[in-house]
Amino acid sequence: MAGASLLTLLDDIATVLDDVAVMSKVAAKKTAGVLGDDLALNAQQVSGVAAEREIPVVWAVAKGSFRNKLILVPAALVISAFAPWLIMPALLLGGLFLCFEGSEKVLEKLFHSEPKKEPVEALEEINKLTIEEYEKTKIKGAIRTDFILSAEIIVIALGTVQGQQTVTQVIVVSLIATIMTAGVYGLVAGIVKLDDLGFYLERKSQGKGLLSILGSVLVAFAPKLMKGLTVVGTAAMFLVGGGIVVHNVPFIHHWVEPIIMKLPDLTLVNALVPALLNGAIGVVAGLVVVGAIEVIHRVRGK
Template identity: 40%
Template sequence: MATGLLALLDDVAALVKASAASLDDVPTQVAKTTGKVSGIVIDDTAVTPKYVVGLDPKREVSIIYQIAKKSLINKVLYLGPAALLLGYFAPGVIPYLLMVGGAYLCFEGYEKVHSLFSKSAHVAADGPPEDLKVITPQELEKERVGSAVRTDFILSAEIMAIAYATVTQSPLANQIVVLVVVAIFITLAVYGFVALIVKADDLGVHMAQERFRPLTRKIGRGLVKSMPTFLVVLGYIGTAAMLWVGAEIIAHGLPFLHHPLESLTHSLEDIPVLGWLVKVLVLALGGTVLGAIIAQVIGLGSKLFRRSTEKTAHEKP
C-alpha cells in the first residue's frame, strides 16, 4: 500500500512539473502575441481619444474607464471564450469572421475620411434650425461611448483571435492563461496611455504654474499649446490605421491579395522602412476603396428598403 501511495505521489509530482514547465512558456507566448498585434494596438490607441475630445473635461477619465471596462469584459467574457470554442469546433470560420471585422474597420475608416472632405458633412450657417439634431451632453456621451465600444469590439476580436492563433498547439490551461493575460495587459496599456494623452493638457496647465521653475513652466505651456494639434494628428493616424489594419486583415485571408502584397514587401526588403511605408500606403488606399464600396452598397440598400417601406405604407387601405 505504501508503494502504491509513493507511486501516486510520483505521478502527481510529475504532473505538477509538467504543468509548471508548460506555464513557464506563458510570458514568451504573451510577448509574441503582443508583438503580432502591435498594429491593432496602435490603431486602438490612436482612434479612442477622438471619442473623448469635445466632451466635459471633468468626465474624460470616467468615459475612458467606461470604455476600458467594457473592452476588458468583452475580451475576457465573450471574445476569449468564443475564440476557444470556435478554434475547437469550427477553426475554419475564424478567418472569415476576422475579414468581416476588417471590412467593418474599412467602412468606419472611409466614413471618417468622407466626413473630412465631404461638403455635406458640414451644416451651412444659414441652414434651417429644424435640420439640426439637438441632444443633451449625457446623450452625446452615451453615443460616443457606444461608438467607441463598437469599434473596440472589432479590434479586440482581432487581438483575441491572433492571441489564440499563437497558442493553438499549447495545452488548454496555457491557452486560457495567455488569452486572459493578453486581454488585461493590452487593455490596461491602451487605455492607460489614452488617459495620459487626454489629460496631458491638464498636466501642462499644472506645470505652467508660477511655483515651478521657468523650464518646467515653459514645458507646461508648450504641452498645452501643442495638444490640440497633436490630437488632430492622432485622429488622422487613427483613421489611417483603421483603414490599414482592416485591409491587412482582409488581404491576409485572401491568397490572391496576400501573395502580391508579400511580393511587394520582399522587393523592398533592402530598405525595410520604405517597404513598410509602401505596404501601409497600399493597404490604406485599398481599405478606403473597399470602405467606399461598402458605403455605396449600404446606401443603396437603405434607399431600396425605404422605398419598399413607403410603397407598402401607401398600399395599405
C-alpha cells in the same frame, strides 16, 4: 508515492508556466502593431467630452473593452476548438466594417461638411443633446470599434498558440487581452489629460522657470495631438481594416504578396510599402461597402 505525484504535478505546472511566458512574449510582439492603431482610434473616439468627464468616459470605455474581451476570448477559444473555419470570415467582416467607418468619416468631411456656425449657434446645437446622451454616444462608438480591434488582437494571439495545450492557450490569450486593454486605456487616459497636466504645472510654477515653459508647451500641444489623433485614428481604420482584408481574401493576398517579396531589403521600405498597400486596399474596400449600402438604401427607397 504521494511525494512523487506532487513533484510530477509541480513539474507540469512549471512547464506550463514556462510555455505561457514564451508564448506570451511571442503573442505580445505580434499584437504590438495593432496596439498602436487601437491607441490612436480610442484616444480619438473619446475626444470632445468635457475636461472633468474625460477620465470617467475613458473608464466607461475601458470597462466596455473588458466586457468585449470576456465575450471574445471564450468565443474565440470555443470556435478555434470546434469551428476554426469561422474565425477568418468573422474577422473579415470586422475589417470591412472598419474600412466602412473610415470611408464614412472621410466622405462626410469632404462632401457633407456644414458651414461654420457662429459660437452662439454652435452652443445652441450642442445643447440639443444632453451631456449624458453625448457621452453615451461617444462611449458606444468607442466600444463598438474596440470590439473589432479586440477581435483581431485575440485572433492574432490565438494564432501564436495553435498546437499548444488548452491550458496554455487559455492563459496566454487571456493574459494578452488583459495587458493590451490595461495598456491602451492607461495611455488614452494619459493623453486626454495632457492639457490638465500643463495647466497644473503652470499654476504650480506661478508662470516662472522650466516647469512653466513645460506646462505651456503641454497646453499648446494637447489640442494639436488630439486633432492629429483624429487623422491617425481614421487612417488606422484603413490600415487595420485593409490589412485584415489582404490577409483573408486569397486573390488580394496573392496580388499583394509578390509586390512585397520584390521590395529591396531596406527596413523603412519593408515597413512603409505594405502599410501603404493595406491602407489603399482599405480605402477601396470601404468605398465599395459604402457604395453597396447606398445601393441597398436606394432599392429600399431610403
